[in-house]
Amino acid sequence: MAERHTQKTDRDLNGMSFPEFLEHIKQGKTSLIGDKKLIECPLVVYTRICPTCGSVFKKGKWQSRQDESDVIIECVKDNLIINKQAQDIELEITPKQLDYSRYAVHVKAKANIEGVQTEAALDTEVRISWETCDTCSRISGGYFEGIVQIRADKRLPTQEELDRCREIAKDVAARSREKGERLAFIAKIVELDEGIDIYVGQSKLGKQICRAITDAFGGRFSESPKLVGQKNGEDLYRITFAFRLPEFVRGDIVSVDDTVIEVQSCGKHVSGIDLETGRRFIENFNDLMDVKKLGRRQDAVPAVLVAEEDKIIQVLDPETYETVTVKRPEFLSAEPGDEIKIIKTVKGIYVLR
Template sequence: MTGIFCPKCGRDVDILYGKVCRQCFIGGKKLLECPAVIHLRICPTCGSVFKRGKWSSGEDEVETILDSVKDNLKINRDATDLELTLTPNKLDYSRYKVHIEAKARIEGVEIDASQDTEIRISWETCDVCSRIAGGYFEGIIQIRADKRFPAQEEQKECIMIAEDVAARAQERGDRLAFIAKTAELREGIDIYVGLIKLGRQICRAIIDRFGGRFTESPKLVGQKDGEDLYRITFALRLPEFVGGDIINVDDTVIEVHSSGKYVSGIDLDTGKRFIEKYDSLANVKKLGRMQDAVSAVLVADEKRIIQVLDPDTYETVTVKRPEFLSAKPGDEIKIIKTAKGIYVLP
């Protein structure tokens, strides 16, 4: 006999915990509490979850179930070294049973507990999916190009940019920042957006990549709670020129490599690199495309000037020698004939 007894149950024990034996100490402590039934509202289309009075983007269905259990689970505030295991079991289309096991220490005493809870799902269409299904949109982005039709590659990249901007906006919590639909037309693309500010964000992102400009045209479409509702048309115009174009900028002939916030390329007179802000360019005229290049024979190289044989007239033409030229007389080189004369291409 140890001489120590529990004042609550009278057992002889080796040690007391909080002035009682281990069994009495544990019996007075509740490690976890969880409702027997948890009700959950999930959108069947996108998996969003309704909680705390609003719809929030959801994850995998099982992860959503486990998160709902954790949200409703109460753990003893004195518990330390907690080990929690949740085991879900799908009962049918709208019900899960989750087995909860927990181990922890309270004032140094190991305690474990287990419980089952049932998750009952109510499948409801969320606010975003409801608007998409109803054809709701606040703005249309009309993507066109000056004096040409946007290339297929440009159209695909514009759509990718729009989708990326919308995805990042939703990650920041703008659930209505969705793309309702995209219409690909011969003259360009129309992108329907769920938020006006998303339309502006997409326009700015596309202009950062390709250059260009956009304007806004509001149209009154109704009223809600005494406030006017507007639908905005964003008219976005891509630049007339793109990579591979030959342009004349303030009397300088440039082969364009890339066009966006900045236009970069090569000065075909000197062979030097060219880079300028798109917005600062003035008196720009398109002279041709790299695809218009033809082969010609280099007749003579006189350091600052060269002579080439015009493949159409077979006349010798004198042009400035660009820095990038490495060919020797007798070699074939690529040239382009423009309204400003003949230019050698890299």
């Protein structure tokens, strides 16, 4: 019995016989400090990962997606006990996947203990519990806190506008999630004849999306809260954000006070070409007092340039065959006899580029 006890004690020296332990000390290496090991870890440790989005449950809450190997390594680090006397610690953690839910992990450690170089190694197993996270659970259950309704003033939005609004909404949601807002998700996007409805997991995400679309296109939005219940004694609301894209888009011919322009872009600023002078026009959209749509570039028709003199030209009206005198815009480079594009409006005839 005594002999067996001695052998067990020898092998308690971190898996080494006593002679081997003495040799390690001579070489300045040991894995024991007093009666404590350099590193310790349970034989099996556990982590929770969402199978849908890859989020990880740590420190009592779900956190953003990580690479699975990184999750395994961090799980081992979180459960690793390192001797408090150790300094200049170097860890080498090598995971090896065994199956869908298990990893074998080998850990090597080096440290300095009062000038003595110390080494140790151990093996552990990480088991993954696949659980649906709070966000994915809400998405699958159709949860949403707000609806962003994208429409346009006095017209239907173009497909290009709607596609861009989708991109903006997804970008805003992605940036919010990167900052830790786990409920900043888009539950669904519904296409309608008059526009699209974007269902969002957070009401404040709806407002952020509206502001981002305003920066890109201009327009305006309003909020309409609706009481849908109570939780922990507090009222719960769903908010509908009614967003209206500007009435005017690229190619529209509009009058701004006494100026007729062809719109090139309409957002926070309206920019375009003054069709009378040919000069560039740009103004803050909110500063414009009287804006009326006169037509579209698609309404333009071909006409013959009859004559030119200084800043005046004459064109042949293709409908009445009468000669009409208009101002020559700076962009016009045609000569008498050439065909040019004109548009007829209630304010008169204008030449297009």
